[in-house]
Amino acid sequence: MKKQNLTITGGGSTYTIGMIMSLIEEKKTFPLRSITFYDTDAGRQEKIARASEIILKEKYPELETVSWTTDKKEAYEGADFVFVQIRTGGLKMREQDEQIPLRHGRVGQETCGPGGMAYGFRSIGDMIDVVNDIRHYAPEAWILNYTNPAAIVAEALRREFPEDNKILNICDMPAAIMVSYAKILGREIWDLVPEYFGLNHFGWFTDIYDKEGNRLTDDIKRAITEDGFIPEDSEIVNDPSWIKTFKQVETMLSHFPEYLPNTYLQYYLYPSDMVEKEEIDNTRARQVINGREKRVHTLSEQIIEDNSTENVELEVDIHGCYMIRVAASLAYNRGETYIVIVENNGIISNMPSDAMVEVPAALTSRGPKPFAVGEIKTFYKGLMEGQLAFEKLVVDAWYEQSYDKLMQALTLNRTVVDAPAAKAILDDLIEANKDFWPELYRSRQEAVTS
Template sequence: MKKSKLTILGGGSTYTLGILMSLIEESNHLPLSEITLYDTDISRQEKIGKAANILLKEHYPSLEKFEYTSNQSTAFKDADIIFVQIRTGGLLMRELDEQIPIQHGLVGQETCGGGGMSYGLRSIPDMLQLVEAIRSINKEAWILNYTNPAAIVGLALDKVFPDDNRLLNICDMPIAIMKSYADILDEDVWNLEADYFGLNHFGWFTKIQNKYGHDYTSELKHLIQNNDFKPTDKLIANDPSWQSTFKQAKQMVQDFEEYLPNTYLQYYLYPNQLSQKESANNTRARQVINGREKEVFNDCDTIIKQNNTENIDISGDIHGVYMIRIAASLVHHLKERFIIITRNEGIIPNLPSDALVEVPALLGRNGAEPFKVGEISTFYKGLLENQYAYEKLVLEAYFENDYNKLLQALVLNRTVIDTNKAKNVLSDLFEANKEYWPNLN
C-alpha cells in the first residue's frame, strides 16, 4: 500500500498527541512516510512537537520524516492529506463565547446559539485564508476540515470554493455517538452502519444496522429508554459534562422516539433547561483550560524531560481514527461509508438545495458519493429549515457586513428567540470580538 504524506494544521492542539497515537494504531489502514505539524502559535506547537518527535520515534519506527513548522510552504507543498482543526482566538475566546450568552440567561456553547455564531464569525476569515494558501501551493491534497462550528465554516468554504471536491467538511460527533451504541450492543463500532440526516450538530439516526444487515434500531431505542446512556469513547467517557449530555439524549429518545438524536440537539429542544444548568464561572472552556490543557502540556513536559513516553498515558480515540479511516478511504479508493457534510442538491428534496447536509456517503478517489435520504416529515423539515436559515443569515451577515442579518439570525436561533436578548447578547459579543469580527453596518 502506497505511503502518504500528512500535514496536521493546528499542530499545537491538545488533541494532536492523541491523533498521532491514532495514526500509529491505524498505520495498517493509512501508512505514512511523513507527518508535519503546522501552527501559527510557535511556542505552543514547539512543546507538542518536541513530545511528538519522541512519541513517533518510539512507536512509529517506519515513519521516514517528522517535523513541525510555521512555514506554509514547508507544511503544504508535498502533502497528500491535510487535517484542519484551528481555533481562532484560542480557549480564552471560547470562554467568552460561552460566558456571554450564559450571562444573558441563554445557552452558552461553542458551536450552538450566540457562542457558535461568535466562534463562526472569527473562524471564517482564517479558514478562507488557509484554504487559499493551501491551494496556491498544493492543488491535489485532500483537505479534511473539522474546524468548528462546522456548519458555518463549511458554508463559507462552500461559497468560496464551490468546485473543490477534494475539500471535505467532517464532524466526529456521529461516530462518537455510534461508539456508545456499539458498546451497548456489544458490537464493534466499525461493524455498524448508520442511516442519518440533518445539518451539522443537528441531525438524527434513522437506522442502525450491522454490515450483515441486522437492524438494531428498535433494540437500541429500548435499551436507551430503559437504561443509562453514557459516552464510552475514552476521550469523553469520564467527562461529567459529556455524561450529562448523554443523559439528556436519553430524554430526547423518550420524548421523540421516532429517531435517535445527535446529542447537540439538546440545546435546541431544551434551551431553557440547559441554560439553567450552566455557570459563567465554570464554562466548558474553563474546564478544558483547567483540565485537559494542563494535563496534556504537563505530559509533554514529562516526555521531553525523560526523553521517552514511559508512564505517560497517550492513546488514540474514535475522533482520530474516524479522520484517519476517512483519509484512507479517499486516498486508497476504498469506497467505504462515512457520515460527512455535503451540499444538499436533492439529497433531501424538500430542503434548500444549497444547504450543507450531514448524511452517509461512500468516499473514494473522486470524493464523496452521498446517499439519497428522500423527503422528510414536517417536524424535522421545520426544525432544519429554521436552523439553516440561521446559518445562512450568519454567512450573509459576514460577507455583506450586515448587522441586521446577524440580529435576524440570532432571533431565529432556537437557543435565543427573544429579540431583546438577541440585541443585548450581540452587543456584548461585538465588544468581545472587536479584534476579530468584520465591521458590520
C-alpha cells in the first residue's frame, strides 16, 4: 500500500493534535510517509507542531518526515493529500460574529445565521487562494476541506473551480452524531450505514442500518425519547454547551418525529430559545478561548518541556478519524460510504442541480459516487430552499461586493427573518469586519454620508 505525503493547512489549529492522534490510530488504514504543517502564523504553529513532532516520534516511529513551514512551495510540493482547516480572523472575529447578532436579539453562532454569513464572507477569498496555491505546487493532490462554514465555502469553491474533481468538502458533525447513535446501540460507528440528506449543518438522517441491512432507526428514536441523548465524541463529551445541544434533539424529535435531525437545526427551528440560552459575554468563542485553546496549548507546552507524552493524556477524536477514513477510501479506491458535500446534479430530484448538498456517497479513487435520494417532502424542501438561497446570496455578495445581496441573505435566513434586524446586524458586522471587507466598508460609508 502506497504511503501518502500529507499536508495540514492551518497547522496551528487547536484541532491539530487530535488529528495527529487520529492519524496514529488509523496508520494501518492510511499509512503516511510524511506530514507537513503549514500555517501563515509561524508562532502559533510552532508550539503545536513541536508537540506533534514529539508525539509522532513516540507513537509513529515509521513516519519518515515531520516538518512545519510558512512557505507555500515547501508545504505543498509533492503532497498527495492536503487537509484544510483555516479560520480567517481567528477566534477574536468569531467572538464578534456571535456577539453582534445577540445584541440584536438574534442567534449568535459561528456557522449559522449572521455569524455564519460573516465567517463565510471572510473565508471565501482565503480558501480560493489556498486552492490556487495547492494547485500551483501539487496539481494532482486531493484537497479535503473542513473549513467552516462548509456550505458557503463549498458553494464558492464550486463556482471558482468547476472542473476540479479532487476538492471534497466534508463536515464531521454527522459522524459526531452517529457516535452517539452507536453508543445507544452498543456498536461502533463504523458498523452503521446512514441514509441522510440536506445541506451542511441543515440535514436529517432518514434511516440508520447496520452492515447486515437491519434497520436500527426506531431503536435510536425510542432510546432518545425514553433515555435522552448526549454527546459521546471525546472532543465534546464533557462540554456543557454541546450537552445542551444534544439535549435539544429530544425536543426536535418530539415536534418532528419523522427523521433524526442534525443538531444544528436547533438554531433554525428554535431561534428564540437559542438566543435566551446564550450569554453575550460568554459565547462559544469565549468558551473555546478559555477552554479548548488553553487546554491544548498547556498540553503542548507540557509535551515540549518533558520532550515526552508521559505526563499528558491524549485522545483520539471522531473529527480526525472520519477525515482520515475518507482520505483512505479515496486513496485506495475502497468505495466506502461517507456523508460528504457534493453538487446535487439530480441526487435530490426536486432541488436545484447546482445546490451543494450533504449526502452519503461511495468514495473511490475517481471521486465521490453519491447515492440518489429522490424527491424530498414539502417541509424539508421548503426549509432547504430558503437556506440554499441564503448561501447562494452570500456567495453572490462576495463576488459582487454587494450590500444589497447580504441584506437579502440575512432577511431570508430563519434565524433573522426581519428586515430592520437584518440591516442593523449587517451594518454592525461591516463595521467590525472593516479590515477584512474594506471595499464593502468603504462603499457603505459613502452610502451613509451621501
